[in-house]
Amino acid sequence: MTSEITLFVNPTAGRGRGARAARPAASALRDAGFSVRTVLGTDAADALDRARAAVAAGTGALIAVGGDGMVSLALRAVAGTDVPLGVVAAGSGNDYARAHGLPVRQPAAAAVVAATALKEHGGRPADLGRAGDRWFGTVLASGLDSRVNDRGNRLRGPVGRFRYDLALLAELAALRTVPYRISFDGGPAREIEATLVAVGNAPSYGGGMRICPGARTDDGLFDITVVGPCSRTTLLRVFPRVYRGSHLSHPAVTALRARSVTLEAPGVTGYADGEPLGPLPLTATAVPEAVRLLVP
Structure with a gap:
Protein backbone atom coordinates (compact mmCIF):
# COMPACT_ATOMS: atom_id res chain seq x y z
CA MET A 1 0.00 0.00 0.00
CA THR A 2 1.46 3.33 -1.05
CA SER A 3 1.33 6.13 1.49
CA GLU A 4 0.36 8.69 -1.17
CA ILE A 5 -3.35 9.11 -1.76
CA THR A 6 -5.32 11.45 -3.98
CA LEU A 7 -7.94 13.91 -2.78
CA PHE A 8 -10.40 14.40 -5.65
CA VAL A 9 -12.17 17.68 -4.95
CA ASN A 10 -15.20 19.47 -6.33
CA PRO A 11 -14.71 22.98 -4.92
CA THR A 12 -18.23 24.09 -5.89
CA ALA A 13 -20.14 21.18 -4.30
CA GLY A 14 -22.78 22.26 -1.80
CA ARG A 15 -22.26 25.97 -2.53
CA GLY A 16 -18.57 25.84 -1.69
CA ARG A 17 -18.68 23.17 1.01
CA GLY A 18 -16.46 20.99 -1.18
CA ALA A 19 -13.60 23.48 -1.04
CA ARG A 20 -14.07 24.00 2.67
CA ALA A 21 -14.25 20.26 3.33
CA ALA A 22 -10.99 19.55 1.52
CA ARG A 23 -8.85 21.29 4.13
CA PRO A 24 -9.91 19.34 7.25
CA ALA A 25 -10.06 16.12 5.22
CA ALA A 26 -6.49 16.57 3.99
CA SER A 27 -5.32 17.45 7.48
CA ALA A 28 -6.90 14.32 8.97
CA LEU A 29 -5.36 12.12 6.28
CA ARG A 30 -1.91 13.62 6.86
CA ASP A 31 -2.32 13.15 10.61
CA ALA A 32 -2.99 9.48 9.84
CA GLY A 33 0.39 9.26 8.11
CA PHE A 34 -0.55 9.64 4.46
CA SER A 35 0.91 11.92 1.83
CA VAL A 36 -1.96 13.78 0.17
CA ARG A 37 -2.12 15.04 -3.40
CA THR A 38 -5.11 17.17 -4.38
CA VAL A 39 -6.69 16.92 -7.83
CA LEU A 40 -9.05 19.54 -9.24
CA GLY A 41 -10.41 19.96 -12.73
CA THR A 42 -11.45 22.86 -14.91
CA ASP A 43 -14.67 20.96 -15.67
CA ALA A 44 -16.11 17.46 -15.21
CA ALA A 45 -14.28 15.96 -18.19
CA ASP A 46 -10.93 17.42 -17.12
CA ALA A 47 -11.49 16.29 -13.52
CA LEU A 48 -12.25 12.75 -14.69
CA ASP A 49 -9.12 12.68 -16.85
CA ARG A 50 -7.02 13.77 -13.88
CA ALA A 51 -8.61 11.20 -11.58
CA ARG A 52 -8.01 8.43 -14.10
CA ALA A 53 -4.40 9.54 -14.45
CA ALA A 54 -3.94 9.34 -10.68
CA VAL A 55 -5.43 5.85 -10.63
CA ALA A 56 -3.25 4.72 -13.53
CA ALA A 57 -0.18 6.10 -11.74
CA GLY A 58 -0.89 3.85 -8.77
CA THR A 59 -2.29 6.16 -6.13
CA GLY A 60 -3.01 4.37 -2.87
CA ALA A 61 -6.63 5.56 -2.84
CA LEU A 62 -8.92 8.09 -4.46
CA ILE A 63 -10.88 10.16 -1.94
CA ALA A 64 -13.85 12.00 -3.49
CA VAL A 65 -14.72 15.28 -1.78
CA GLY A 66 -18.09 16.66 -2.81
CA GLY A 67 -21.57 15.36 -3.56
CA ASP A 68 -23.00 12.45 -5.50
CA GLY A 69 -21.90 13.98 -8.80
CA MET A 70 -18.29 13.95 -7.67
CA VAL A 71 -18.64 10.41 -6.35
CA SER A 72 -20.06 9.41 -9.73
CA LEU A 73 -16.96 10.77 -11.48
CA ALA A 74 -14.72 9.02 -8.97
CA LEU A 75 -16.52 5.72 -9.53
CA ARG A 76 -15.85 6.03 -13.24
CA ALA A 77 -12.15 6.39 -12.45
CA VAL A 78 -11.77 3.50 -10.00
CA ALA A 79 -14.40 0.93 -11.05
CA GLY A 80 -12.81 -2.34 -12.08
CA THR A 81 -9.40 -1.38 -10.63
CA ASP A 82 -7.67 -2.23 -7.37
CA VAL A 83 -7.60 1.41 -6.23
CA PRO A 84 -10.03 1.90 -3.33
CA LEU A 85 -12.47 4.80 -3.09
CA GLY A 86 -13.13 6.96 -0.05
CA VAL A 87 -15.96 9.47 0.22
CA VAL A 88 -15.94 12.80 2.04
CA ALA A 89 -19.58 13.78 1.57
CA ALA A 90 -19.93 17.53 1.20
CA GLY A 91 -22.66 17.99 -1.38
CA SER A 92 -26.38 18.60 -1.36
CA GLY A 93 -27.70 15.04 -1.57
CA ASN A 94 -24.93 12.71 -0.36
CA ASP A 95 -27.02 9.59 -1.00
CA TYR A 96 -24.04 7.37 -1.79
CA ALA A 97 -22.37 8.18 1.53
CA ARG A 98 -25.61 7.56 3.41
CA ALA A 99 -26.07 4.22 1.70
CA HIS A 100 -22.75 3.09 3.15
CA GLY A 101 -23.12 4.60 6.62
CA LEU A 102 -20.43 7.23 6.08
CA PRO A 103 -20.32 10.62 7.83
CA VAL A 104 -22.12 13.42 5.99
CA ARG A 105 -20.80 17.00 6.08
CA GLN A 106 -18.20 15.95 8.65
CA PRO A 107 -15.06 16.03 6.51
CA ALA A 108 -12.51 15.25 9.19
CA ALA A 109 -14.55 12.32 10.50
CA ALA A 110 -15.07 10.99 6.97
CA ALA A 111 -11.35 11.21 6.27
CA VAL A 112 -10.57 9.33 9.47
CA VAL A 113 -12.93 6.55 8.37
CA ALA A 114 -11.15 6.36 5.01
CA ALA A 115 -7.69 6.35 6.59
CA THR A 116 -8.62 3.68 9.13
CA ALA A 117 -10.19 1.47 6.46
CA LEU A 118 -7.17 1.84 4.22
CA LYS A 119 -4.88 0.66 7.02
CA GLU A 120 -7.12 -2.11 8.33
CA HIS A 121 -8.58 -3.83 5.27
CA GLY A 122 -7.81 -1.76 2.17
CA GLY A 123 -11.44 -1.40 1.10
CA ARG A 124 -14.52 -3.60 1.09
CA PRO A 125 -16.07 -4.76 -2.20
CA ALA A 126 -19.35 -3.18 -3.31
CA ASP A 127 -21.58 -3.52 -6.35
CA LEU A 128 -22.15 -0.85 -8.97
CA GLY A 129 -24.58 -0.37 -11.81
CA ARG A 130 -23.40 0.07 -15.36
CA ALA A 131 -25.28 1.57 -18.28
CA GLY A 132 -23.20 1.58 -21.46
CA ASP A 133 -19.81 2.93 -20.41
CA ARG A 134 -21.18 4.75 -17.35
CA TRP A 135 -20.95 3.40 -13.83
Missing part, protein backbone atom coordinates in the same frame (compact mmCIF):
# COMPACT_ATOMS: atom_id res chain seq x y z
CA PHE A 136 -23.36 4.47 -11.10
CA GLY A 137 -23.60 3.87 -7.39
CA THR A 138 -27.13 4.87 -6.38
CA VAL A 139 -30.20 5.04 -8.65
CA LEU A 140 -30.93 5.22 -12.35
CA ALA A 141 -34.00 7.42 -12.69
CA SER A 142 -36.41 7.71 -15.59
CA GLY A 143 -39.78 9.34 -16.16
CA LEU A 144 -41.10 11.82 -13.62
CA ASP A 145 -38.06 11.45 -11.39
CA SER A 146 -35.62 12.18 -14.23
CA ARG A 147 -37.64 15.29 -15.17
CA VAL A 148 -37.59 16.34 -11.51
CA ASN A 149 -33.84 15.74 -11.45
CA ASP A 150 -33.40 17.88 -14.54
CA ARG A 151 -35.42 20.72 -13.06
CA GLY A 152 -33.80 20.35 -9.64
CA ASN A 153 -30.33 20.66 -11.15
CA ARG A 154 -31.38 23.95 -12.75
CA LEU A 155 -32.78 25.47 -9.55
CA ARG A 156 -30.68 27.95 -7.63
CA GLY A 157 -32.83 27.85 -4.52
CA PRO A 158 -32.61 25.45 -1.57
CA VAL A 159 -30.24 22.49 -1.48
CA GLY A 160 -30.74 18.81 -0.79
CA ARG A 161 -34.19 17.30 -0.51
CA PHE A 162 -35.97 20.69 -0.51
CA ARG A 163 -34.69 21.46 -3.99
CA TYR A 164 -36.20 18.23 -5.27
CA ASP A 165 -39.45 18.84 -3.39
CA LEU A 166 -39.82 22.15 -5.24
CA ALA A 167 -38.88 20.56 -8.56
CA LEU A 168 -41.47 17.81 -8.00
CA LEU A 169 -44.22 20.32 -7.33
CA ALA A 170 -43.34 22.13 -10.56
CA GLU A 171 -43.33 18.89 -12.59
CA LEU A 172 -46.68 17.81 -11.19
CA ALA A 173 -48.28 20.56 -13.23
CA ALA A 174 -47.31 18.63 -16.37
CA LEU A 175 -47.86 15.14 -14.94
CA ARG A 176 -48.23 12.41 -17.53
CA THR A 177 -47.66 8.71 -17.84
CA VAL A 178 -45.10 7.30 -20.24
CA PRO A 179 -45.41 4.18 -22.44
CA TYR A 180 -42.49 1.96 -21.45
CA ARG A 181 -41.08 -1.25 -22.88
CA ILE A 182 -39.16 -3.00 -20.11
CA SER A 183 -37.27 -6.27 -20.12
CA PHE A 184 -35.52 -7.96 -17.22
CA ASP A 185 -32.46 -10.20 -17.43
CA GLY A 186 -32.75 -10.45 -21.20
CA GLY A 187 -36.32 -11.74 -21.09
CA PRO A 188 -39.27 -10.65 -23.24
CA ALA A 189 -40.25 -7.00 -23.18
CA ARG A 190 -43.30 -5.87 -21.24
CA GLU A 191 -45.29 -2.86 -22.36
CA ILE A 192 -46.60 -0.76 -19.48
CA GLU A 193 -47.78 2.75 -18.73
CA ALA A 194 -45.77 4.23 -15.87
CA THR A 195 -45.20 7.53 -14.14
CA LEU A 196 -41.61 6.58 -13.37
CA VAL A 197 -39.20 3.66 -13.25
CA ALA A 198 -36.25 3.75 -10.84
CA VAL A 199 -33.42 1.20 -10.90
CA GLY A 200 -31.63 1.08 -7.57
CA ASN A 201 -28.17 -0.20 -6.78
CA ALA A 202 -28.60 1.71 -3.50
CA PRO A 203 -31.80 2.84 -1.75
CA SER A 204 -32.04 6.59 -2.23
CA TYR A 205 -31.60 9.59 -4.47
CA GLY A 206 -32.44 13.29 -4.33
CA GLY A 207 -31.11 13.80 -0.81
CA GLY A 208 -32.79 10.94 1.04
CA MET A 209 -35.74 9.81 -1.07
CA ARG A 210 -35.73 6.03 -0.47
CA ILE A 211 -37.26 5.16 -3.82
CA CYS A 212 -35.76 1.62 -3.77
CA PRO A 213 -35.67 1.02 0.00
CA GLY A 214 -34.61 -2.62 -0.17
CA ALA A 215 -31.65 -2.06 -2.50
CA ARG A 216 -28.29 -3.39 -1.31
CA THR A 217 -24.83 -2.88 -2.72
CA ASP A 218 -23.63 -6.39 -1.92
CA ASP A 219 -26.17 -8.74 -3.54
CA GLY A 220 -25.47 -8.40 -7.28
CA LEU A 221 -29.04 -7.28 -7.97
CA PHE A 222 -31.01 -4.13 -8.69
CA ASP A 223 -34.18 -3.21 -6.87
CA ILE A 224 -36.56 -1.70 -9.42
CA THR A 225 -39.48 0.51 -8.43
CA VAL A 226 -42.25 1.09 -10.96
CA VAL A 227 -44.90 3.73 -10.24
CA GLY A 228 -47.88 3.16 -12.48
CA PRO A 229 -50.49 5.67 -13.59
CA CYS A 230 -51.74 7.84 -10.75
CA SER A 231 -53.26 11.25 -10.18
CA ARG A 232 -51.56 14.37 -8.86
CA THR A 233 -53.55 13.97 -5.65
CA THR A 234 -52.30 10.42 -5.19
CA LEU A 235 -48.69 11.40 -5.84
CA LEU A 236 -48.87 14.26 -3.36
CA ARG A 237 -50.34 11.93 -0.75
CA VAL A 238 -47.81 9.16 -1.34
CA PHE A 239 -44.73 11.31 -1.92
CA PRO A 240 -43.87 11.95 1.77
CA ARG A 241 -43.76 8.19 2.31
CA VAL A 242 -40.78 7.95 -0.08
CA TYR A 243 -38.51 9.40 2.61
CA ARG A 244 -39.45 6.49 4.89
CA GLY A 245 -39.45 3.93 2.09
CA SER A 246 -43.03 2.95 2.95
CA HIS A 247 -44.48 3.79 -0.49
CA LEU A 248 -44.01 0.25 -1.78
CA SER A 249 -47.26 -0.81 -0.11
CA HIS A 250 -49.31 1.52 -2.32
CA PRO A 251 -51.23 -0.32 -5.07
CA ALA A 252 -49.80 1.96 -7.78
CA VAL A 253 -46.25 0.89 -6.89
CA THR A 254 -44.56 -2.35 -7.97
CA ALA A 255 -41.17 -3.55 -6.71
CA LEU A 256 -39.04 -5.97 -8.73
CA ARG A 257 -35.50 -7.36 -8.64
CA ALA A 258 -33.18 -8.21 -11.52
CA ARG A 259 -29.53 -8.32 -12.55
CA SER A 260 -30.19 -6.28 -15.68
CA VAL A 261 -32.99 -4.15 -17.05
CA THR A 262 -33.61 -2.52 -20.42
CA LEU A 263 -35.78 0.59 -20.47
CA GLU A 264 -37.35 2.03 -23.62
CA ALA A 265 -39.62 5.07 -23.62
CA PRO A 266 -40.06 7.99 -26.01
CA GLY A 267 -38.77 11.39 -24.96
CA VAL A 268 -37.33 10.21 -21.64
CA THR A 269 -33.79 10.90 -20.40
CA GLY A 270 -32.11 8.54 -17.98
CA TYR A 271 -30.27 9.96 -14.97
CA ALA A 272 -27.89 8.08 -12.68
CA ASP A 273 -26.36 9.48 -9.49
CA GLY A 274 -28.14 12.71 -10.41
CA GLU A 275 -26.23 13.02 -13.68
CA PRO A 276 -27.73 12.65 -17.20
CA LEU A 277 -26.93 9.41 -19.00
CA GLY A 278 -28.78 10.22 -22.20
CA PRO A 279 -32.08 9.34 -23.81
CA LEU A 280 -33.68 5.94 -23.45
CA PRO A 281 -33.34 3.14 -24.51
CA LEU A 282 -30.76 2.16 -21.92
CA THR A 283 -29.67 -1.18 -20.52
CA ALA A 284 -28.38 -1.22 -16.94
CA THR A 285 -26.51 -4.15 -15.43
CA ALA A 286 -25.62 -4.80 -11.79
CA VAL A 287 -21.90 -5.58 -11.53
CA PRO A 288 -20.91 -7.40 -8.31
CA GLU A 289 -17.86 -6.18 -6.38
CA ALA A 290 -16.99 -3.56 -9.01
CA VAL A 291 -15.38 -1.17 -6.53
CA ARG A 292 -13.46 -1.29 -3.24
CA LEU A 293 -14.89 1.16 -0.72
CA LEU A 294 -13.17 2.67 2.30
CA VAL A 295 -15.93 2.03 4.81
CA PRO A 296 -15.81 0.75 8.41
Whole structure:
Protein backbone atom coordinates (compact mmCIF):
# COMPACT_ATOMS: atom_id res chain seq x y z
CA MET A 1 0.00 0.00 0.00
CA THR A 2 1.46 3.33 -1.05
CA SER A 3 1.33 6.13 1.49
CA GLU A 4 0.36 8.69 -1.17
CA ILE A 5 -3.35 9.11 -1.76
CA THR A 6 -5.32 11.45 -3.98
CA LEU A 7 -7.94 13.91 -2.78
CA PHE A 8 -10.40 14.40 -5.65
CA VAL A 9 -12.17 17.68 -4.95
CA ASN A 10 -15.20 19.47 -6.33
CA PRO A 11 -14.71 22.98 -4.92
CA THR A 12 -18.23 24.09 -5.89
CA ALA A 13 -20.14 21.18 -4.30
CA GLY A 14 -22.78 22.26 -1.80
CA ARG A 15 -22.26 25.97 -2.53
CA GLY A 16 -18.57 25.84 -1.69
CA ARG A 17 -18.68 23.17 1.01
CA GLY A 18 -16.46 20.99 -1.18
CA ALA A 19 -13.60 23.48 -1.04
CA ARG A 20 -14.07 24.00 2.67
CA ALA A 21 -14.25 20.26 3.33
CA ALA A 22 -10.99 19.55 1.52
CA ARG A 23 -8.85 21.29 4.13
CA PRO A 24 -9.91 19.34 7.25
CA ALA A 25 -10.06 16.12 5.22
CA ALA A 26 -6.49 16.57 3.99
CA SER A 27 -5.32 17.45 7.48
CA ALA A 28 -6.90 14.32 8.97
CA LEU A 29 -5.36 12.12 6.28
CA ARG A 30 -1.91 13.62 6.86
CA ASP A 31 -2.32 13.15 10.61
CA ALA A 32 -2.99 9.48 9.84
CA GLY A 33 0.39 9.26 8.11
CA PHE A 34 -0.55 9.64 4.46
CA SER A 35 0.91 11.92 1.83
CA VAL A 36 -1.96 13.78 0.17
CA ARG A 37 -2.12 15.04 -3.40
CA THR A 38 -5.11 17.17 -4.38
CA VAL A 39 -6.69 16.92 -7.83
CA LEU A 40 -9.05 19.54 -9.24
CA GLY A 41 -10.41 19.96 -12.73
CA THR A 42 -11.45 22.86 -14.91
CA ASP A 43 -14.67 20.96 -15.67
CA ALA A 44 -16.11 17.46 -15.21
CA ALA A 45 -14.28 15.96 -18.19
CA ASP A 46 -10.93 17.42 -17.12
CA ALA A 47 -11.49 16.29 -13.52
CA LEU A 48 -12.25 12.75 -14.69
CA ASP A 49 -9.12 12.68 -16.85
CA ARG A 50 -7.02 13.77 -13.88
CA ALA A 51 -8.61 11.20 -11.58
CA ARG A 52 -8.01 8.43 -14.10
CA ALA A 53 -4.40 9.54 -14.45
CA ALA A 54 -3.94 9.34 -10.68
CA VAL A 55 -5.43 5.85 -10.63
CA ALA A 56 -3.25 4.72 -13.53
CA ALA A 57 -0.18 6.10 -11.74
CA GLY A 58 -0.89 3.85 -8.77
CA THR A 59 -2.29 6.16 -6.13
CA GLY A 60 -3.01 4.37 -2.87
CA ALA A 61 -6.63 5.56 -2.84
CA LEU A 62 -8.92 8.09 -4.46
CA ILE A 63 -10.88 10.16 -1.94
CA ALA A 64 -13.85 12.00 -3.49
CA VAL A 65 -14.72 15.28 -1.78
CA GLY A 66 -18.09 16.66 -2.81
CA GLY A 67 -21.57 15.36 -3.56
CA ASP A 68 -23.00 12.45 -5.50
CA GLY A 69 -21.90 13.98 -8.80
CA MET A 70 -18.29 13.95 -7.67
CA VAL A 71 -18.64 10.41 -6.35
CA SER A 72 -20.06 9.41 -9.73
CA LEU A 73 -16.96 10.77 -11.48
CA ALA A 74 -14.72 9.02 -8.97
CA LEU A 75 -16.52 5.72 -9.53
CA ARG A 76 -15.85 6.03 -13.24
CA ALA A 77 -12.15 6.39 -12.45
CA VAL A 78 -11.77 3.50 -10.00
CA ALA A 79 -14.40 0.93 -11.05
CA GLY A 80 -12.81 -2.34 -12.08
CA THR A 81 -9.40 -1.38 -10.63
CA ASP A 82 -7.67 -2.23 -7.37
CA VAL A 83 -7.60 1.41 -6.23
CA PRO A 84 -10.03 1.90 -3.33
CA LEU A 85 -12.47 4.80 -3.09
CA GLY A 86 -13.13 6.96 -0.05
CA VAL A 87 -15.96 9.47 0.22
CA VAL A 88 -15.94 12.80 2.04
CA ALA A 89 -19.58 13.78 1.57
CA ALA A 90 -19.93 17.53 1.20
CA GLY A 91 -22.66 17.99 -1.38
CA SER A 92 -26.38 18.60 -1.36
CA GLY A 93 -27.70 15.04 -1.57
CA ASN A 94 -24.93 12.71 -0.36
CA ASP A 95 -27.02 9.59 -1.00
CA TYR A 96 -24.04 7.37 -1.79
CA ALA A 97 -22.37 8.18 1.53
CA ARG A 98 -25.61 7.56 3.41
CA ALA A 99 -26.07 4.22 1.70
CA HIS A 100 -22.75 3.09 3.15
CA GLY A 101 -23.12 4.60 6.62
CA LEU A 102 -20.43 7.23 6.08
CA PRO A 103 -20.32 10.62 7.83
CA VAL A 104 -22.12 13.42 5.99
CA ARG A 105 -20.80 17.00 6.08
CA GLN A 106 -18.20 15.95 8.65
CA PRO A 107 -15.06 16.03 6.51
CA ALA A 108 -12.51 15.25 9.19
CA ALA A 109 -14.55 12.32 10.50
CA ALA A 110 -15.07 10.99 6.97
CA ALA A 111 -11.35 11.21 6.27
CA VAL A 112 -10.57 9.33 9.47
CA VAL A 113 -12.93 6.55 8.37
CA ALA A 114 -11.15 6.36 5.01
CA ALA A 115 -7.69 6.35 6.59
CA THR A 116 -8.62 3.68 9.13
CA ALA A 117 -10.19 1.47 6.46
CA LEU A 118 -7.17 1.84 4.22
CA LYS A 119 -4.88 0.66 7.02
CA GLU A 120 -7.12 -2.11 8.33
CA HIS A 121 -8.58 -3.83 5.27
CA GLY A 122 -7.81 -1.76 2.17
CA GLY A 123 -11.44 -1.40 1.10
CA ARG A 124 -14.52 -3.60 1.09
CA PRO A 125 -16.07 -4.76 -2.20
CA ALA A 126 -19.35 -3.18 -3.31
CA ASP A 127 -21.58 -3.52 -6.35
CA LEU A 128 -22.15 -0.85 -8.97
CA GLY A 129 -24.58 -0.37 -11.81
CA ARG A 130 -23.40 0.07 -15.36
CA ALA A 131 -25.28 1.57 -18.28
CA GLY A 132 -23.20 1.58 -21.46
CA ASP A 133 -19.81 2.93 -20.41
CA ARG A 134 -21.18 4.75 -17.35
CA TRP A 135 -20.95 3.40 -13.83
CA PHE A 136 -23.36 4.47 -11.10
CA GLY A 137 -23.60 3.87 -7.39
CA THR A 138 -27.13 4.87 -6.38
CA VAL A 139 -30.20 5.04 -8.65
CA LEU A 140 -30.93 5.22 -12.35
CA ALA A 141 -34.00 7.42 -12.69
CA SER A 142 -36.41 7.71 -15.59
CA GLY A 143 -39.78 9.34 -16.16
CA LEU A 144 -41.10 11.82 -13.62
CA ASP A 145 -38.06 11.45 -11.39
CA SER A 146 -35.62 12.18 -14.23
CA ARG A 147 -37.64 15.29 -15.17
CA VAL A 148 -37.59 16.34 -11.51
CA ASN A 149 -33.84 15.74 -11.45
CA ASP A 150 -33.40 17.88 -14.54
CA ARG A 151 -35.42 20.72 -13.06
CA GLY A 152 -33.80 20.35 -9.64
CA ASN A 153 -30.33 20.66 -11.15
CA ARG A 154 -31.38 23.95 -12.75
CA LEU A 155 -32.78 25.47 -9.55
CA ARG A 156 -30.68 27.95 -7.63
CA GLY A 157 -32.83 27.85 -4.52
CA PRO A 158 -32.61 25.45 -1.57
CA VAL A 159 -30.24 22.49 -1.48
CA GLY A 160 -30.74 18.81 -0.79
CA ARG A 161 -34.19 17.30 -0.51
CA PHE A 162 -35.97 20.69 -0.51
CA ARG A 163 -34.69 21.46 -3.99
CA TYR A 164 -36.20 18.23 -5.27
CA ASP A 165 -39.45 18.84 -3.39
CA LEU A 166 -39.82 22.15 -5.24
CA ALA A 167 -38.88 20.56 -8.56
CA LEU A 168 -41.47 17.81 -8.00
CA LEU A 169 -44.22 20.32 -7.33
CA ALA A 170 -43.34 22.13 -10.56
CA GLU A 171 -43.33 18.89 -12.59
CA LEU A 172 -46.68 17.81 -11.19
CA ALA A 173 -48.28 20.56 -13.23
CA ALA A 174 -47.31 18.63 -16.37
CA LEU A 175 -47.86 15.14 -14.94
CA ARG A 176 -48.23 12.41 -17.53
CA THR A 177 -47.66 8.71 -17.84
CA VAL A 178 -45.10 7.30 -20.24
CA PRO A 179 -45.41 4.18 -22.44
CA TYR A 180 -42.49 1.96 -21.45
CA ARG A 181 -41.08 -1.25 -22.88
CA ILE A 182 -39.16 -3.00 -20.11
CA SER A 183 -37.27 -6.27 -20.12
CA PHE A 184 -35.52 -7.96 -17.22
CA ASP A 185 -32.46 -10.20 -17.43
CA GLY A 186 -32.75 -10.45 -21.20
CA GLY A 187 -36.32 -11.74 -21.09
CA PRO A 188 -39.27 -10.65 -23.24
CA ALA A 189 -40.25 -7.00 -23.18
CA ARG A 190 -43.30 -5.87 -21.24
CA GLU A 191 -45.29 -2.86 -22.36
CA ILE A 192 -46.60 -0.76 -19.48
CA GLU A 193 -47.78 2.75 -18.73
CA ALA A 194 -45.77 4.23 -15.87
CA THR A 195 -45.20 7.53 -14.14
CA LEU A 196 -41.61 6.58 -13.37
CA VAL A 197 -39.20 3.66 -13.25
CA ALA A 198 -36.25 3.75 -10.84
CA VAL A 199 -33.42 1.20 -10.90
CA GLY A 200 -31.63 1.08 -7.57
CA ASN A 201 -28.17 -0.20 -6.78
CA ALA A 202 -28.60 1.71 -3.50
CA PRO A 203 -31.80 2.84 -1.75
CA SER A 204 -32.04 6.59 -2.23
CA TYR A 205 -31.60 9.59 -4.47
CA GLY A 206 -32.44 13.29 -4.33
CA GLY A 207 -31.11 13.80 -0.81
CA GLY A 208 -32.79 10.94 1.04
CA MET A 209 -35.74 9.81 -1.07
CA ARG A 210 -35.73 6.03 -0.47
CA ILE A 211 -37.26 5.16 -3.82
CA CYS A 212 -35.76 1.62 -3.77
CA PRO A 213 -35.67 1.02 0.00
CA GLY A 214 -34.61 -2.62 -0.17
CA ALA A 215 -31.65 -2.06 -2.50
CA ARG A 216 -28.29 -3.39 -1.31
CA THR A 217 -24.83 -2.88 -2.72
CA ASP A 218 -23.63 -6.39 -1.92
CA ASP A 219 -26.17 -8.74 -3.54
CA GLY A 220 -25.47 -8.40 -7.28
CA LEU A 221 -29.04 -7.28 -7.97
CA PHE A 222 -31.01 -4.13 -8.69
CA ASP A 223 -34.18 -3.21 -6.87
CA ILE A 224 -36.56 -1.70 -9.42
CA THR A 225 -39.48 0.51 -8.43
CA VAL A 226 -42.25 1.09 -10.96
CA VAL A 227 -44.90 3.73 -10.24
CA GLY A 228 -47.88 3.16 -12.48
CA PRO A 229 -50.49 5.67 -13.59
CA CYS A 230 -51.74 7.84 -10.75
CA SER A 231 -53.26 11.25 -10.18
CA ARG A 232 -51.56 14.37 -8.86
CA THR A 233 -53.55 13.97 -5.65
CA THR A 234 -52.30 10.42 -5.19
CA LEU A 235 -48.69 11.40 -5.84
CA LEU A 236 -48.87 14.26 -3.36
CA ARG A 237 -50.34 11.93 -0.75
CA VAL A 238 -47.81 9.16 -1.34
CA PHE A 239 -44.73 11.31 -1.92
CA PRO A 240 -43.87 11.95 1.77
CA ARG A 241 -43.76 8.19 2.31
CA VAL A 242 -40.78 7.95 -0.08
CA TYR A 243 -38.51 9.40 2.61
CA ARG A 244 -39.45 6.49 4.89
CA GLY A 245 -39.45 3.93 2.09
CA SER A 246 -43.03 2.95 2.95
CA HIS A 247 -44.48 3.79 -0.49
CA LEU A 248 -44.01 0.25 -1.78
CA SER A 249 -47.26 -0.81 -0.11
CA HIS A 250 -49.31 1.52 -2.32
CA PRO A 251 -51.23 -0.32 -5.07
CA ALA A 252 -49.80 1.96 -7.78
CA VAL A 253 -46.25 0.89 -6.89
CA THR A 254 -44.56 -2.35 -7.97
CA ALA A 255 -41.17 -3.55 -6.71
CA LEU A 256 -39.04 -5.97 -8.73
CA ARG A 257 -35.50 -7.36 -8.64
CA ALA A 258 -33.18 -8.21 -11.52
CA ARG A 259 -29.53 -8.32 -12.55
CA SER A 260 -30.19 -6.28 -15.68
CA VAL A 261 -32.99 -4.15 -17.05
CA THR A 262 -33.61 -2.52 -20.42
CA LEU A 263 -35.78 0.59 -20.47
CA GLU A 264 -37.35 2.03 -23.62
CA ALA A 265 -39.62 5.07 -23.62
CA PRO A 266 -40.06 7.99 -26.01
CA GLY A 267 -38.77 11.39 -24.96
CA VAL A 268 -37.33 10.21 -21.64
CA THR A 269 -33.79 10.90 -20.40
CA GLY A 270 -32.11 8.54 -17.98
CA TYR A 271 -30.27 9.96 -14.97
CA ALA A 272 -27.89 8.08 -12.68
CA ASP A 273 -26.36 9.48 -9.49
CA GLY A 274 -28.14 12.71 -10.41
CA GLU A 275 -26.23 13.02 -13.68
CA PRO A 276 -27.73 12.65 -17.20
CA LEU A 277 -26.93 9.41 -19.00
CA GLY A 278 -28.78 10.22 -22.20
CA PRO A 279 -32.08 9.34 -23.81
CA LEU A 280 -33.68 5.94 -23.45
CA PRO A 281 -33.34 3.14 -24.51
CA LEU A 282 -30.76 2.16 -21.92
CA THR A 283 -29.67 -1.18 -20.52
CA ALA A 284 -28.38 -1.22 -16.94
CA THR A 285 -26.51 -4.15 -15.43
CA ALA A 286 -25.62 -4.80 -11.79
CA VAL A 287 -21.90 -5.58 -11.53
CA PRO A 288 -20.91 -7.40 -8.31
CA GLU A 289 -17.86 -6.18 -6.38
CA ALA A 290 -16.99 -3.56 -9.01
CA VAL A 291 -15.38 -1.17 -6.53
CA ARG A 292 -13.46 -1.29 -3.24
CA LEU A 293 -14.89 1.16 -0.72
CA LEU A 294 -13.17 2.67 2.30
CA VAL A 295 -15.93 2.03 4.81
CA PRO A 296 -15.81 0.75 8.41
